[in-house]
Amino acid sequence: MMVFDFMRLEDVDTKGKTVFLRVDVNSPLDPNSKKILDATRIRAIEDTLKSLKDAKVVFGAHQSRPGKYDFTSLETHSRVLQMYHNGKVKYVDDIDGTKAQKEIKELEVGEILVLNNLRMHKDENIDASPEELAKTSMIQNLAPYFDLCVNDAFPAAHRAQASLVAFGELMPMIAGRLMEKELSALNKVIYKPNRPCVYLLGGAKVDDRIPVIKRVLKDNIADSILIGGLIRESFHMAQGMMKERYLSLKDEEKKLVDEAGEILNKYDGAIELPVDVALDVKGERVELMVDAITDESNIYDIGLNTIAHFSERIKNAGTVVAEGPLGMFERRGFDIGTKELLRAMADSLAYTVVGGGHMGGMASMLGIDERMKHVSTGGGAMLSLLSGEDLPVIDAMAKAKKRWG
Ligand code: 3PG
Numbered sequence: 001m002m003v004f005d006f007m008r009l010e011d012v013d014t015k016g017k018t019v020f021l022r023v024d025v026n027s028p029l030d031p032n033s034k035k036i037l038d039a040t041r042i043r044a045i046e047d048t049l050k051s052l053k054d055a056k057v058v059f060g061a062h063q064s065r066p067g068k069y070d071f072t073s074l075e076t077h078s079r080v081l082q083m084y085h086n087g088k089v090k091y092v093d094d095i096d097g098t099k100a101q102k103e104i105k106e107l108e109v110g111e112i113l114v115l116n117n118l119r120m121h122k123d124e125n126i127d128a129s130p131e132e133l134a135k136t137s138m139i140q141n142l143a144p145y146f147d148l149c150v151n152d153a154f155p156a157a158h159r160a161q162a163s164l165v166a167f168g169e170l171m172p173m174i175a176g177r178l179m180e181k182e183l184s185a186l187n188k189v190i191y192k193p194n195r196p197c198v199y200l201l202g203g204a205k206v207d208d209r210i211p212v213i214k215r216v217l218k219d220n221i222a223d224s225i226l227i228g229g230l231i232r233e234s235f236h237m238a239q240g241m242m243k244e245r246y247l248s249l250k251d252e253e254k255k256l257v258d259e260a261g262e263i264l265n266k267y268d269g270a271i272e273l274p275v276d277v278a279l280d281v282k283g284e285r286v287e288l289m290v291d292a293i294t295d296e297s298n299i300y301d302i303g304l305n306t307i308a309h310f311s312e313r314i315k316n317a318g319t320v321v322a323e324g325p326l327g328m329f330e331r332r333g334f335d336i337g338t339k340e341l342l343r344a345m346a347d348s349l350a351y352t353v354v355g356g357g358h359m360g361g362m363a364s365m366l367g368i369d370e371r372m373k374h375v376s377t378g379g380g381a382m383l384s385l386l387s388g389e390d391l392p393v394i395d396a397m398a399k400a401k402k403r404w405g
Pocket of ligand 1: 026064159
């Protein structure tokens with residue numbers, strides 16, 4: 001078992017204190033209305049908020065990344081939070097400026113002040129060590145107002161951004177309840193997973209997934225990896241499919257395809273790709289074997305033969321770790337792969353772990369989340385942890401304990 005050495009809420013007195021609470025409420029948003037489609041991550045921090053009911057809470061979080069359609073303010077998130085804490089939640093359209101500072105000073109015990117999307121601040125997007133990040137203006141402007149920092153942002157634990165790692169340089173940084181719960185549940189699958197250990201990977205973050213796939217295969221953590229979602233495309237391109245589309249990719253995307261090819265060569269048989277896919281043809285789902293894929297194919301899901309094969313692999317597994325939807329589940333008719341494989345997991349006797357906002361949200365929508373051994377709020381963070389990577393947030397909390405504990 002990995003020993004996570006950090007301070008917990010039991011170790012500190014938060015009564016009357018002003019606490020910077022870093023959470024991860026990055027949520028799927030409706031592309032048009034920008035409404036929150038799934039509030040699981042907001043609900044998941046309730047235990048921590050309950051533990052901080054005698055404190056003044058300054059709530060810091062991000063939503064998406066600059067340049068993306070869902071990169072929005074946190075006002076909507078604060079309204080959802082208000083539903084659970086009626087009258088106790090305020091929102092300020094500022095991060096570290098005079099408006100935010102005034103609101104923090106006026107905060108009363110039991111209140112929660114939501115700051116704007118931290119990634120709207122230039123300092124949150126700087127790549128540097130925690131020591132350097134502690135000197136940035138965002139951290140310097142905010143730190144004097146806080147007695148301590150509670151870090152409950154497990155889904156962002158693999159990111160080394162200022163608000164996630166730098167406050168521990170200046171004040172005690174303590175793990176929140178969600179952080180603790182996630183780490184203790186995932187610890188069970190880190191070193192000795194029941195065999196065979198099957199990873200089911202989908203989603204669109206190919207750049208995040210390729211290093212994870214390499215690590216879990218190199219270190220013998222996973223016995224096989226079932227691939228769907230957009231990452232499937234990189235592997236199929238590496239096999240020579242969709243040549244025109246490959247040529248139109250940016251250099252960094254081509255590099256990922258090359259890496260996918262190296263993985264296929266090195267770990268022959270461990271990667272299982274879909275044998276068929278589902279296309280959108282004039283709004284209808286049409287099944288197609290992969291050897292018939294062309295550059296024009298609009299692929300939105302894995303096919304029915306693949307679903308049957310992957311379900312069988314899940315049924316016979318000792319451990320199943322799933323992250324990222326297998327298809328574009330938001331579109332009617334293209335959610336079948338994601339739903340059926342989650343159902344196969346719910347029926348399996350394996351130690352089942354579901355990660356990432358989309359998969360967790362879908363499992364709860366299907367009413368089968370309770371039948372999983374663990375539903376993690378983390379996607380990339382969960383995979384990084386399971387593949388043995390050091391997570392910057394965990395390192396920063398350990399360092400804070402040495403300094404302040
Ligand atoms: C997530 O949703 O996985 C986390 O919030 C991290 O988001 P990021 O990949 O944009 O850093």
